[in-house]
Amino acid sequence: MPSADHVIQTHHLTKYFDEVKALKPLDLVVPKHSITGLLGPNGAGKSTLIKLLLGLFRPTDGSGEVFGLDIQRQSPEIRRRVGYLSQEPHFYPEMTAREILRFTARFFYTGPKHAIDERVEEMLAMVGLSDKADRPVKGFSGGERQRLGIAQAQINEPDLLILDEPASALDPMGRLDVLNIMSSLREKTTIFYATHILDDVQRVSDRVMILNQGELIAHGPIEELLSPGRDVVYTITVEGDSDQARKKLETLPWVAHLFEEPNNAHKRWRLAVSDPETAKRDLLSLLVSFPEMTVLSYGRQERHLEEVFMQVIAGANHES
Amino acid sequence: MKADSSLKIDQTQGWRLGLQNLLIRENNQWWKTSRWWVQTLVWGLITNGLLVLLLVLLPLVVNVLPNVNQAQLSTLPGGVEIFFSLAGLAFPIGVVILVQGSVITEKELGTAEWILSKPVSRTAFVLAKFLGHALGILMTLVVCQSLVAYGLIWLNQGAPLPLGNFIKGVGVLVIMLLFYLSLVLMMEVLSDKRGTVLAIGLGSALGGMLLVQLFPFLGYITPFMLSNLSPLIVLGSPPAGFPVWLPLFSTVVMSITFLIIAIRGFNQKDL
Numbered sequence: 001m002p003s004a005d006h007v008i009q010t011h012h013l014t015k016y017f018d019e020v021k022a023l024k025p026l027d028l029v030v031p032k033h034s035i036t037g038l039l040g041p042n043g044a045g046k047s048t049l050i051k052l053l054l055g056l057f058r059p060t061d062g063s064g065e066v067f068g069l070d071i072q073r074q075s076p077e078i079r080r081r082v083g084y085l086s087q088e089p090h091f092y093p094e095m096t097a098r099e100i101l102r103f104t105a106r107f108f109y110t111g112p113k114h115a116i117d118e119r120v121e122e123m124l125a126m127v128g129l130s131d132k133a134d135r136p137v138k139g140f141s142g143g144e145r146q147r148l149g150i151a152q153a154q155i156n157e158p159d160l161l162i163l164d165e166p167a168s169a170l171d172p173m174g175r176l177d178v179l180n181i182m183s184s185l186r187e188k189t190t191i192f193y194a195t196h197i198l199d200d201v202q203r204v205s206d207r208v209m210i211l212n213q214g215e216l217i218a219h220g221p222i223e224e225l226l227s228p229g230r231d232v233v234y235t236i237t238v239e240g241d242s243d244q245a246r247k248k249l250e251t252l253p254w255v256a257h258l259f260e261e262p263n264n265a266h267k268r269w270r271l272a273v274s275d276p277e278t279a280k281r282d283l284l285s286l287l288v289s290f291p292e293m294t295v296l297s298y299g300r301q302e303r304h305l306e307e308v309f310m311q312v313i314a315g316a317n318h319e320s
Numbered sequence: 321m322k323a324d325s326s327l328k329i330d331q332t333q334g335w336r337l338g339l340q341n342l343l344i345r346e347n348n349q350w351w352k353t354s355r356w357w358v359q360t361l362v363w364g365l366i367t368n369g370l371l372v373l374l375l376v377l378l379p380l381v382v383n384v385l386p387n388v389n390q391a392q393l394s395t396l397p398g399g400v401e402i403f404f405s406l407a408g409l410a411f412p413i414g415v416v417i418l419v420q421g422s423v424i425t426e427k428e429l430g431t432a433e434w435i436l437s438k439p440v441s442r443t444a445f446v447l448a449k450f451l452g453h454a455l456g457i458l459m460t461l462v463v464c465q466s467l468v469a470y471g472l473i474w475l476n477q478g479a480p481l482p483l484g485n486f487i488k489g490v491g492v493l494v495i496m497l498l499f500y501l502s503l504v505l506m507m508e509v510l511s512d513k514r515g516t517v518l519a520i521g522l523g524s525a526l527g528g529m530l531l532v533q534l535f536p537f538l539g540y541i542t543p544f545m546l547s548n549l550s551p552l553i554v555l556g557s558p559p560a561g562f563p564v565w566l567p568l569f570s571t572v573v574m575s576i577t578f579l580i581i582a583i584r585g586f587n588q589k590d591l
Contacts, residue, residue: 017590051433051590051591054437055436056433056436056437056590056591057590057591058588058590076333076337076439076440076441077439079437079438079439079440080329080439082437084437086430086433086434086437088430089430089434090429090430090431090433090434091431091434092345092431094353103341103345104438106330106340106341106344107330107338107341107438107439107440108329108330108438108439109327109328109329109330110327110328110329110330111326111327111328112326114326115326115327116327119327
């Protein structure tokens, strides 16, 4: 049943291209007024999911609702209330930015030309393109094109903004601009965006969904994914004979993983622990109890989304 | 969704959603660029240029050349035959060249994806292409060139052709060109390869007559004989016993069918 609190809801939504399972049966919920980052490696099914929601692809099976409207039967009604920026936004190259926005606005609004133009001006100012408004877009840089993409996606003041890799083609300044624009829209709209830039997700999102090989493998509020209740990682550098210590650690029930990396003459361990309290109490004393090994550095790492991402992807790939 | 006080949300529903805006864009592509006068000039040179050459310049050259049998001039086809034969051959090729790429380019560039992420019906997308090209082609190729040809033939013969018959002949050309337009548009939707579209479009425009020679019954149910029929209609002497209405009717039916297939195909396409 569609809920008033959910903007997007899917039920076993599936998309196969012949033998390729682009999206395996997917059930997801995106709450209202959230910024949800859709993460996943290339080919994970992020763009496929977005295109299904917009009616650009037809599902192989399953169903979905946006604003409680069916994505197949009521797609035009959905698109009235959605703004979309594709992975590589393409516009008619001979048109100027102003003409592109005017053209886009006419799909949503009727009214006098001056009213349309006012809205267009507002959007140009929002993305900082007022001074380039009358240049044909074929001469635009990647960043300018992306900003124009955000302006056209926002022209109808949508209730839901869907962005596919909005910052992937941009330099650091361009990325920052896009993230700032997204943050500024937070109050007005729900944002659902695909990306593989994990820092961006951690910076602006409230929720994260991780797709891998067409499957949703993790999702939830970002603080929950990064919460101390999950694995904590210690970084330890040792020298000397560390074999015995490593073997001992690997037998402990609260040690989830031990990754060893050579580090010059030393060894660096990244130790994921499933019981942070026990690790905090026992780990250091255990390490120093091996006389043939010296601990050079020892520290507990702050959890980053990148780590969560790598763990769940590695886990999912291992299982499959 | 909020709207400015003077802006109103477009309430259009169903297949017409976005049609007006898309049609304006298609018309701008024809009439606000150099396309309209370039096409008028190119196809004017091919048809009326040759008409002038054969009707006016050739007799002048023949008159000044010695040792040329003046009687041979009278065996040359008249202006009506020349214009309608040239138009019947050249205009279908023009339609194929002008329309090919109109949907495939949008699929390749991603502009189709962009447009269809807005409240736009896929039917409107295809219809806008059809109507926009139909208007452009009919004005620059058919109306413009036919008017010039009518004037040239009038000047050459010293008397106007019967206007009613001339309009009927031009009408046959229109039906034929709309057939090629809908054929190319259908292929543009169904195929992602320009080569396929061009091969089928040009193949039917150039090879149709050959097919009719091999299988004469095709002359009754395809547009391939229409370019031969149109001058006869203008001259008021349609072939006796030949049901002119049959290839016309069948061409109209095929054109509508192609358009329906294009719309249905586009509605089911993943973009």
